[in-house]
Amino acid sequence: MIKKRICIASILIAFIITFIPYTSAMADENNLFNESINNFITQSNETSQVQTSESTSGVRLQDDFYQSVNGKWLKTAQANVNSLLKEDSSFSELQEKNDDKIKEIITDLAANKSQHNSDSDETKIVNLYNNTLNLKERNKQGIQPIKQYLDKIESVNSVSQLSDILSDKDIDIFNTLIRFSVEPTRDEKSYKLDIKPTYLGLGNSDQYINPTEAGKTDRQEYIKYLYNILTLNGYSKEDATNKIECLITFETSIAQSILGYQEVSKVNNLDMSKYNIPVTVNELNSKAPNLNLPSIMKKLGVDKANNIVLQQDKWLTKINELWTDSNLPMLKNYLEMIVLESTSTFLTEDLNNASNAYTKYLSGEDIKDISIQDNAYELIKDKFVLKMGKLYVDKCFSNDNKKDVEDLTNEIIATYKKRISNSNWISDTTKNNAIDKLNKLTVNIGYPDYYDSDFNAYSEADVKSYEDGGSLLSNIMNLTVLSRSREIQQLNEPVDKRMFSSKLSPQSLTAEYHFNNNDLIITAGMLQPDFYDKNETKEQKLATLGFIIAHEIGHAFDNTGILYDSDGNMKDTWTADDFKKYMGRTDGIIKYYSSLEGMPGKNVDGKNTLGENIADLSSMRCLLDILQDMPNADYKQFFESYAKAYRAVRTSEYEEYMLKYDTHSPYKIRVNAVLSQYDEFDKTYGIKEGDKMYVKPENRVGIWR
Numbered sequence: 001m002i003k004k005r006i007c008i009a010s011i012l013i014a015f016i017i018t019f020i021p022y023t024s025a026m027a028d029e030n031n032l033f034n035e036s037i038n039n040f041i042t043q044s045n046e047t048s049q050v051q052t053s054e055s056t057s058g059v060r061l062q063d064d065f066y067q068s069v070n071g072k073w074l075k076t077a078q079a080n081v082n083s084l085l086k087e088d089s090s091f092s093e094l095q096e097k098n099d100d101k102i103k104e105i106i107t108d109l110a111a112n113k114s115q116h117n118s119d120s121d122e123t124k125i126v127n128l129y130n131n132t133l134n135l136k137e138r139n140k141q142g143i144q145p146i147k148q149y150l151d152k153i154e155s156v157n158s159v160s161q162l163s164d165i166l167s168d169k170d171i172d173i174f175n176t177l178i179r180f181s182v183e184p185t186r187d188e189k190s191y192k193l194d195i196k197p198t199y200l201g202l203g204n205s206d207q208y209i210n211p212t213e214a215g216k217t218d219r220q221e222y223i224k225y226l227y228n229i230l231t232l233n234g235y236s237k238e239d240a241t242n243k244i245e246c247l248i249t250f251e252t253s254i255a256q257s258i259l260g261y262q263e264v265s266k267v268n269n270l271d272m273s274k275y276n277i278p279v280t281v282n283e284l285n286s287k288a289p290n291l292n293l294p295s296i297m298k299k300l301g302v303d304k305a306n307n308i309v310l311q312q313d314k315w316l317t318k319i320n321e322l323w324t325d326s327n328l329p330m331l332k333n334y335l336e337m338i339v340l341e342s343t344s345t346f347l348t349e350d351l352n353n354a355s356n357a358y359t360k361y362l363s364g365e366d367i368k369d370i371s372i373q374d375n376a377y378e379l380i381k382d383k384f385v386l387k388m389g390k391l392y393v394d395k396c397f398s399n400d401n402k403k404d405v406e407d408l409t410n411e412i413i414a415t416y417k418k419r420i421s422n423s424n425w426i427s428d429t430t431k432n433n434a435i436d437k438l439n440k441l442t443v444n445i446g447y448p449d450y451y452d453s454d455f456n457a458y459s460e461a462d463v464k465s466y467e468d469g470g471s472l473l474s475n476i477m478n479l480t481v482l483s484r485s486r487e488i489q490q491l492n493e494p495v496d497k498r499m500f501s502s503k504l505s506p507q508s509l510t511a512e513y514h515f516n517n518n519d520l521i522i523t524a525g526m527l528q529p530d531f532y533d534k535n536e537t538k539e540q541k542l543a544t545l546g547f548i549i550a551h552e553i554g555h556a557f558d559n560t561g562i563l564y565d566s567d568g569n570m571k572d573t574w575t576a577d578d579f580k581k582y583m584g585r586t587d588g589i590i591k592y593y594s595s596l597e598g599m600p601g602k603n604v605d606g607k608n609t610l611g612e613n614i615a616d617l618s619s620m621r622c623l624l625d626i627l628q629d630m631p632n633a634d635y636k637q638f639f640e641s642y643a644k645a646y647r648a649v650r651t652s653e654y655e656e657y658m659l660k661y662d663t664h665s666p667y668k669i670r671v672n673a674v675l676s677q678y679d680e681f682d683k684t685y686g687i688k689e690g691d692k693m694y695v696k697p698e699n700r701v702g703i704w705r
């Protein structure tokens with residue numbers, strides 16, 4: 001059961017820190033303020049010869065196709081899942097293989113350092129890797145590398161000076177007091193500036209005011225962690241205790257003005273005029289004159305934002321009220337504590353261990369101890385996203401593969417168009433709008449085009465080895481300052497539809513359709529054996545990768561997708577009459593899935609899974625249309641490859657959790673419930689009335705049926 005999440009945190013929040021834990025309160029706050037995108041990550045398939053098994057598990061395939069095809073594998077795999085590995089699927093296996101490839105790339109670079117120019121990204125990756133592992137130097141330097149930041153904070157004598165140093169680029173990345181964050185606009189057309197409330201160590205502001213029992217334990221662990229890092233940084237026991245007390249006092253005080261978890265859950269009762277308010281710099285200044293925001297924002301270069309959004313009005317009033325010289329020691333203490341917390345993992349071995357132990361606690365899971373080697377891999381993956389993407393693509397994905405997948409995608413798009421054109425239940429207006437959407441769909445396969453030439457993405461950052469005067473901490477700081485400056489440069493710029501961002505890199509395992517952009521992304525990480533192989537049969541390719549591509553495109557016409565036009569704007573593109581018919585079809589899908597058992601005694605939530613079920617049904621219809629046009633299509637190979645791609649075992653706790661929260665139906669249903677909608681399936685296996693896989697034609701569902 002996932003109790004909490006570890007996210008790339010704070011300064012740090014979007015940048016520096018891979019290891020400051022960031023609790024679920026933050027994640028939910030983001031859910032409240034961000035429009036969700038549809039994210040579908042799916043499972044892989046064995047490309048080895050698919051056996052046309054009639055039954056390997058004693059179950060008739062006419063009664064349970066999924067079990068019949070996968071029975072043997074499911075039985076063996078059941079032994080693999082436990083509290084550490086909650087799910088074993090082709091997808092989890094692919095993820096593991098990809099991680100191994102990334103590690104291999106890094107260790108190969110380290111072994112061949114001399115082959116690269118000293119200013120190259122490759123050398124910088126090796127320096128960061130070696131510096132992370134160099135515990136001897138890290139221990140020797142102690143906390144020296146952060147002293148310059150602590151001194152800067154210490155030298156502040158007034159709140160007006162405090163405002164001044166917040167615009168210092170080295171301090172800016174630690175500034176979690178007033179968080180200036182560059183985010184895509186709600187329609188994802190360009191970048192805006194969000195002003196987010198002060199970061200709280202316990203994440204959820206409720207935990208400072210009305211802590212739950214679990215919250216009280218979290219607080220104790222938080223305090224224990226802070227005490228550890230303070231004493232390891234050389235503070236006396238007394239000083240450490242005082243500093244923690246001062247921090248908690250400040251966080252408790254500011255927490256009262258920050259929206260808590262409980263309030264978020266009552267979102268319908270909130271006065272939304274107090275949240276996400278568009279403001280100008282002058283308005284901010286009138287709301288919070290003590291902070292001197294115009295000056296801070298000008299020096300940082302964020303005042304140029306055309307679109308500034310104040311997330312929480314009440315918080316701004318509060319921080320302004322606290323911004324007085326008498327509170328200066330408390331404000332300075334907060335900033336100093338943030339520096340200590342967010343850098344602990346980059347200093348000595350003891351500090352690193354303390355940080356890892358706290359991360360482990362926060363994950364709420366029975367995770368393995370984090371080795372120093374793992375820390376190094378994670379840091380490189382996080383800090384050199386672009387370059388690692390390039391190295392990954394060079395090693396693991398060819399132009400030929402890209403072309404092959406693009407061809408398959410184009411065939412799927414053309415097939416959707418044909419089916420829509422031939423639909424006799426909607427008007428020409430609706431048809432034309434739907435086809436326009438497919439014509440304008442942006443397709444991103446594998447990696448962005450500029451990866452085809454060589455590039456160094458980190459030439460502006462100084463990442464030196466210890467021998468050359470660098471340190472792990474200075475490496476991290478310099479890389480973070482660079483990404484922060486790039487973030488600020490993006491303000492007002494359009495969101496590049498072709499871009500694979502740091503959040504969506506080629507090496508990740510992702511397939512997504514975005515309503516707001518009408519674009520499709522399938523990363524190179526997804527396009528790997530055993531999941532995709534250029535040389536497999538067309539039937540196998542359609543069943544695995546083809547299904548995913550067609551599923552994603554199916555989202556363009558799911559219950560959310562149809563609200564957006566071909567440019568990603570929210571607009572009625574279905575006539576009122578057609579929309580009514582569409583809703584009739586979705587009602588049928590909801591009822592059908594709600595009648596299915598996801599696990600013994602517990603049914604699927606047809607409403608929660610509607611969008612994904614529509615995409616599944618649309619996808620399968622499209623693929624069967626392609627097979628119809630193929631001479632001698634091997635339907636058995638297609639259906640069985642599909643069933644294999646979705647084989648998975650989960651712990652029962654995890655299955656129950658997913659049944660409640662996942663917007664996808666359980667794996668078995670994604671196979672059995674989808675296939676039983678189609679004549680082609682019945683015909684292939686002689687399925688007839690009386691078989692459990694049989695659904696009467698009048699009870700069948702789908703949008704493009």
Ligand SMILES: [Zn+2]
Binds near residue numbers: 611612
């Ligand atoms: Zn989906």
